[in-house]
Amino acid sequence: MTLYPVADDVLFAPGGRVVIRTYGVASAASTEGGSRPVAYRTWVTGVRDQPRYWRWGHFEDARRGHRRVLEWLTGRGPQPQAVPLGPVA
Numbered sequence: 131m132t133l134y135p136v137a138d139d140v141l142f143a144p145g146g147r148v149v150i151r152t153y154g155v156a157s158a159a160s161t162e163g164g165s166r167p168v169a170y171r172t173w174v175t176g177v178r179d180q181p182r183y184w185r186w187g188h189f190e191d192a193r194r195g196h197r198r199v200l201e202w203l204t205g206r207g208p209q210p211q212a213v214p215l216g217p218v219a
Contacts, residue, residue, distance in 0.1 A: 148174065149176055154192065
């Protein structure tokens with residue numbers, strides 16, 4: 131398994147530390163074409179209903195999703211919804 135970091139943030143709240151990590155995950159086995167599909171996720175630990183996570187379809191979705199999660203946690207935006215994933219080709 132290979133991890134591809136996208137973004138990491140830490141927030142300090144009255145209840146403790148909240149960690150937000152967004153990364154891509156690819157399996158170690160390559161496909162016939164030589165490329166490996168990457169699944170992107172954002173994990174939040176340190177919140178009351180922990181852990182919370184979101185799945186993203188592409189790198190840009192993950193980058194924007196990480197920012198939306200930060201905005202939600204700091205009260206500057208609504209709770210984000212993960213991008214729906216289509217069938218795997």
